[in-house]
Amino acid sequence: xxxxxxxxxxxxxxxxxxxxxxxxxxxxxxxxxxxxxxxxxxxxxxxxxxxxxxxxxxxxxxxxxxxxxxxxxxxxxxxxxxxxxxxxxxxxxxxxxxxxxxxxxxxxxxxxxxxxxxxxxxxxxxxxxxxxxxxxxxxxxxxxxxxxxxxxxxxxxxxxxxxxxxxxxxxxxxxxxxxxxxxxxxxxxxxxxxxxxxxxxxxxxxxxxxxxxxxxxxxxxxxxxxxxxxxxxxxxxxxxxxxxxxxxxxxxxxxxxxxxxxxxxxxxxxxxxxxxxxxxxxxxxxxxxxxxxxxxxxxxxxxxxxxxxxxxxxxxxxxx
Amino acid sequence: xxxxxxxxxxxxxxxxxxxxxxxxxxxxxxxxxxxxxxxxxxxxxxxxxxxxxxxxxxxxxxxxxxxxxxxxxxxxxxxxxxxxxxxxxxxxxxxxxxxxxxxxxxxxxxxxxxxxxxxxxxxxxxxxxxxxxxxxxxxxxxxxxxxxxxxxxxxxxxxxxxxxxxxxxxxxxxxxxxxxxxxxxxxxxxxxxxxxxxxxxxxxxxxxxxxxxxxxxxxxxxxxxxxxxxxxxxxxxxxxxxxxxxxxxxxxxxxxxxxxxxxxxxxxxxxxxxxxxxxxxxxxxxxxxxxxxxxxxxxxxxxxxxxxxxxxxxxxxxxxxxxxxxxxxxxxxxxxxxxxxxxxxxxxxxxxxxxxxxxxxxxxxxxxxxxxxxxxxxxxxxxxxxxxxxxx
Numbered sequence: 001x002x003x004x005x006x007x008x009x010x011x012x013x014x015x016x017x018x019x020x021x022x023x024x025x026x027x028x029x030x031x032x033x034x035x036x037x038x039x040x041x042x043x044x045x046x047x048x049x050x051x052x053x054x055x056x057x058x059x060x061x062x063x064x065x066x067x068x069x070x071x072x073x074x075x076x077x078x079x080x081x082x083x084x085x086x087x088x089x090x091x092x093x094x095x096x097x098x099x100x101x102x103x104x105x106x107x108x109x110x111x112x113x114x115x116x117x118x119x120x121x122x123x124x125x126x127x128x129x130x131x132x133x134x135x136x137x138x139x140x141x142x143x144x145x146x147x148x149x150x151x152x153x154x155x156x157x158x159x160x161x162x163x164x165x166x167x168x169x170x171x172x173x174x175x176x177x178x179x180x181x182x183x184x185x186x187x188x189x190x191x192x193x194x195x196x197x198x199x200x201x202x203x204x205x206x207x208x209x210x211x212x213x214x215x216x217x218x219x220x221x222x223x224x225x226x227x228x229x230x231x232x233x234x235x236x237x238x239x240x241x242x243x244x245x246x247x248x249x250x251x252x253x254x255x256x257x258x259x260x261x262x263x264x265x266x267x268x269x270x271x272x273x274x275x276x277x278x279x280x281x282x283x284x285x286x287x288x289x290x291x292x293x294x295x296x297x298x299x300x301x302x303x304x305x306x307x308x309x310x311x312x313x314x315x316x317x318x319x320x
Numbered sequence: 321x322x323x324x325x326x327x328x329x330x331x332x333x334x335x336x337x338x339x340x341x342x343x344x345x346x347x348x349x350x351x352x353x354x355x356x357x358x359x360x361x362x363x364x365x366x367x368x369x370x371x372x373x374x375x376x377x378x379x380x381x382x383x384x385x386x387x388x389x390x391x392x393x394x395x396x397x398x399x400x401x402x403x404x405x406x407x408x409x410x411x412x413x414x415x416x417x418x419x420x421x422x423x424x425x426x427x428x429x430x431x432x433x434x435x436x437x438x439x440x441x442x443x444x445x446x447x448x449x450x451x452x453x454x455x456x457x458x459x460x461x462x463x464x465x466x467x468x469x470x471x472x473x474x475x476x477x478x479x480x481x482x483x484x485x486x487x488x489x490x491x492x493x494x495x496x497x498x499x500x501x502x503x504x505x506x507x508x509x510x511x512x513x514x515x516x517x518x519x520x521x522x523x524x525x526x527x528x529x530x531x532x533x534x535x536x537x538x539x540x541x542x543x544x545x546x547x548x549x550x551x552x553x554x555x556x557x558x559x560x561x562x563x564x565x566x567x568x569x570x571x572x573x574x575x576x577x578x579x580x581x582x583x584x585x586x587x588x589x590x591x592x593x594x595x596x597x598x599x600x601x602x603x604x605x606x607x608x609x610x611x612x613x614x615x616x617x618x619x620x621x622x623x624x625x626x627x628x629x630x631x632x633x634x635x636x637x638x639x640x641x642x643x644x645x646x647x648x649x650x651x652x653x654x655x656x657x658x659x660x661x662x663x664x665x666x667x668x669x670x671x672x673x674x675x676x677x678x679x680x681x682x683x684x685x686x687x688x689x690x691x692x693x694x695x696x697x698x699x700x701x702x703x704x705x706x707x708x709x710x711x712x
Contacts, residue, residue, distance in 0.1 A: 004699060208693070225682065
């Protein structure tokens, strides 16, 4: 079945389709052809082809039966040692089906694993090396403990350049019968921050409104996707409307599911952008610092934040 | 017109909701009764309104037994138990049926019921019939000998979803309609007490416009509104300090009430000062949790009562409608919403080989994409509730 989600529909399925990582692709392809791959470590930013390359390897190796011989886990969702002890070991324990003598475990975002879990993983990699190969992916290889790094062949994925993403997107544009201007392409690229998956999603989200991809449409989609910021809360408070400020604060915290500590962090940064006297900035920062301390020490961050807003109201009225 | 609680009291096991496990245990107890190891009595315990007495009646009916009941309205001293309960325990049923003895609300056997408990214990020994006993609090020290002699079965508080189902079932039979949101509210406010929920339901059903209805939480808020008035309107006096002793509510709940209502009365400097004190209150609350140093409670109480009251220059007049704290409900409702968002993100993440966390972060775009093409939701195997969430 061909997926209707473009990140899947247009996910490269052959080595030559992967854009922007020519060197790596060449090396991995020859390893795959020899049917004897070592453990692999793919390091690099999001959306540069790590998961895609792993999937290509697996499909090349096992053909139709790839599902039985492949386990994909995401370490950022389950970071503890149990993921290694249960899922990984259970899968690694049994032999592979078919002519390839090993199975493959793809551990995505392995840098999110706790050091403890990584230690457990290290032993597992050795004990099951006869039946299993690991492909680890991570954003920062420095967060992977040395013993694991030394057991893997390391591949560093580059951030995709504009021309790579453009090439990939233009192919989709053609096949989906879209029209796009260079300007829109530029905005999508900026919004994607070099993440090809995100770029594809932005393109599909925009195309879901109109096949004519205009800069305005793209910008709307991007700004809708941004989390609502805390500034509006401060604006209300400094204008003296405590009730509104407090209501908005709860709203933002719940909708974006951000913690009290995240909120205080952005308030602290936002103070420097406020149109107020330097002396007041310092005073507000003092209050904010005290509030952050109380959030850590107290029990209910929302009460502390309200107290802060109340003092901002006072400051806004020029009474303190 | 009989109260709904009576009219819709379950008659069969199938109508008793939310207590399957307890019912299973009771049936097994009855089946094994009179075997060697079995105990003679069973204590059904748990908070009010969850079905203890109802279950006892249903069991008698379903097992075609005669029920002999003794409850708190009866005197239960040694003499009465001897006179009334003893014969019942010794005589066969008149109708030649099985017999079940029900001693309802055993923790209500008071100190004036002299010798009542010891007598009950000795009757349990000799009984040839199963004895069902109900109690709210079986851990009361005076009941400790009873605990040893009987099998204990705890009945669970009923979760709000089950309560809501029962409310809907009753409404259907009564041919009444009440707004879904109101039903949810009733079910949550009942805090596991099904009887309370049904009573609230009946009260509300008799009103004209049930969507605008607010109702009192059982026996708690009678004085909290008054307490708010005394704090926010009046001057701080010595009696303000002791105010919360007479409010039947935990200090944590009172904190939420104060939090909600400060801006109803105070503004400017008073507002800031009041929140400063509330902030300190919370600070001490955190310190108590972390250090288990309970004397800090003194400061919590002083700031919250006298402190918050003292921030105003003059006593206030006029009428203020104080509000029930809404934050907890908002958080709860948001969690319900987030739960659906999360289950969609999980499906998407697995299908598209990315982390759930990333799917959550990029949810607005993902939502836009899923909504654009119905075949995507089929691919992801989204269920109806998830689809509804996406549409909303």
